[in-house]
Amino acid sequence: MQNIKYIKMTNLEMTTKYILFTTVMIFLFSSCSKKITFLVSPVVPSAEGSVIVKKDNNNNYTIDLDVKRLAETERLTPLKLVYVVWMETDQSRLQNLGQLKTSSGTFSRMLTSSLKTTSPYQPTGFFITAEDDATGQYPGMTVVLRTGPLAK
Numbered sequence: 001m002q003n004i005k006y007i008k009m010t011n012l013e014m015t016t017k018y019i020l021f022t023t024v025m026i027f028l029f030s031s032c033s034k035k036i037t038f039l040v041s042p043v044v045p046s047a048e049g050s051v052i053v054k055k056d057n058n059n060n061y062t063i064d065l066d067v068k069r070l071a072e073t074e075r076l077t078p079l080k081l082v083y084v085v086w087m088e089t090d091q092s093r094l095q096n097l098g099q100l101k102t103s104s105g106t107f108s109r110m111l112t113s114s115l116k117t118t119s120p121y122q123p124t125g126f127f128i129t130a131e132d133d134a135t136g137q138y139p140g141m142t143v144v145l146r147t148g149p150l151a152k
Contacts, residue, residue, distance in 0.1 A: 036126070038145040043130075044071045047145055049113075051126050060118050063087070063097065065126070067113040067145065070102055073130055076142070080130035083113070086139050089121035099134035124150050 033054040049067030073080045083100040127146040
């Protein structure tokens with residue numbers, strides 16, 4: 001019969017290995033996503049926001065967009081009805097990602113907006129326009145927020 005030796009790890013060794021494993025996993029998962037911030041808007045200067053883009057297991061891109069202090073569309077000049085989020089893609093296409101709805105929280109008067117979606121196209125930039133209709137194929141002229149170009 002073979003002589004089997006059991007190696008008993010001390011608590012310190014187990015804790016060190018656990019911390020190392022956790023650190024590596026956090027680094028790997030965080031390197032798979034990009035957080036992009038919007039530039040300061042000349043139309044709504046108090047608005048600020050960001051987009052987190054991740055590539056999923058199906059090679060699609062999940063998009064998680066959050067914006068704070070985006071004024072109600074009725075306050076814009078000229079008057080508009082909706083905000084629409086657009087994505088520029090690596091194939092020189094524009095994609096209408098949908099209408100951005102603004103709401104205020106229960107304990108806060110800060111206006112917040114968010115949009116979560118998925119796209120098969122690799123994003124190269126995002127922008128938000130104020131529009132009369134949320135279903136347009138092409139963006140209007142009132143660009144409210146824009147990201148800089150995304151690094152590949």
